[in-house]
Amino acid sequence: MNIKGIKGIEDTLLDYPGKPAVIVYFHGCSFRCGFCHNVGLVLRNDDPDISWRNALEAIKDRINLIEAVVASGGEATLNPGLPGFLRIMKEMELLTKLDTNGSQPGVIRNLLGEKLIDYIAMDVKHVLEPEKYAMAAGCDTEASFDGRLRANKRTAESFDVKVIEESIEIIRKSEIDYEFRTTVVPGMHERADILNIARYLEGSKRYTLQNFASRDEHISPDFVGREGFPADELKEIAEECSKFVPMAVRGLSK
Numbered sequence: 001m002n003i004k005g006i007k008g009i010e011d012t013l014l015d016y017p018g019k020p021a022v023i024v025y026f027h028g029c030s031f032r033c034g035f036c037h038n039v040g041l042v043l044r045n046d047d048p049d050i051s052w053r054n055a056l057e058a059i060k061d062r063i064n065l066i067e068a069v070v071a072s073g074g075e076a077t078l079n080p081g082l083p084g085f086l087r088i089m090k091e092m093e094l095l096t097k098l099d100t101n102g103s104q105p106g107v108i109r110n111l112l113g114e115k116l117i118d119y120i121a122m123d124v125k126h127v128l129e130p131e132k133y134a135m136a137a138g139c140d141t142e143a144s145f146d147g148r149l150r151a152n153k154r155t156a157e158s159f160d161v162k163v164i165e166e167s168i169e170i171i172r173k174s175e176i177d178y179e180f181r182t183t184v185v186p187g188m189h190e191r192a193d194i195l196n197i198a199r200y201l202e203g204s205k206r207y208t209l210q211n212f213a214s215r216d217e218h219i220s221p222d223f224v225g226r227e228g229f230p231a232d233e234l235k236e237i238a239e240e241c242s243k244f245v246p247m248a249v250r251g252l253s254k
C-alpha cells in the first residue's frame with residue numbers, strides 16, 4: 001500500500017461532529033469554486049506529499065487521542081487510494097468521515113456499499129441548475145497564479161448537475177449520518193436560492209449554511225476582501241429554511 005497525494009494532516013475538534021479527529025487533506029479537485037481558499041491543494045502542487053508511511057505513523061501516534069478520521073481535500077474521492085486508506089482506518093477502529101463535493105457518485109456508492117464511511121458532509125454549491133452550479137463550482141474567472149493554473153473552466157453546457165443530484169440521492173438513501181452544506185456568498189447566492197436548495201433537500205437529515213469569510217487567497221482573486229452575509233440576515237434565512245430541513249449555521253462572527 002502506498003497512497004499518494006496526501007498533503008496534510010491536522011488535529012481537529014470541529015470536523016467530525018462531537019469527536020476528536022484528524023483531518024487528512026488529499027490533493028486535487030474536480031471543481032474550481034472561485035471562493036475556495038484551498039488554492040494550494042486545488043490548483044497547485046507546491047508542497048511535497050506526506051509519504052504514506054509518515055501519514056500512517058502520524059495517525060497511529062494519535063490513536064489514543066482521536067476517535068475519528070476525516071478524508072478531505074481538495075476532493076478525496078478522486079484519489080484511487082481512498083478506499084484502501086479508509087479500510088485501514090476501519091481496521092484501526094476509527095470512525096470515518098468523508099468531505100465531498102459530490103462529483104463522484106460512483107465512488108460514494110462504492111464506499112457506502114463497503115461500509116467504509118460513517119459520516120458524509122457533501123457540498124451543495126448552488127441550486128441544481130447548470131448555470132448557477134457552474135458559476136459556483138466552475139470559477140469563470142481567468143487567474144494566472146504564476147502561469148500554473150490549468151484552464152478548467154466549467155460552463156453551463158459542460159456542467160452536469162445530474163451527478164450532484166445522484167450523489168444527494170445516494171447519501172439520502174444511505175443508512176449513515178450525513179449533512180449537506182453550502183458556503184453562502186453574497187452576490188453569488190440570493191436568499192431565494194438558499195431557500196430553493198433547502199426545499200430541494202426537504203426530508204434530509206441536516207443542512208448547514210457556512211458563511212463566506214475572505215482569506216488572503218482564493219481561487220478567484222475576485223473573492224479576496226468580499227464580505228459574508230450579515231449574521232442577522234443569515235440567521236433569518238436559516239430560520240426560513242428550517243421549514244424544510246433541520247438547519248445549522250457556521251461563521252456568524254458579526
Ligand code: SF4
Nearest residue numbers: 029031033036074101
Ligand atoms: S471549495 Fe470547490 S474547489 Fe475548493 S476544494 Fe471544495 S469543491 Fe474543490
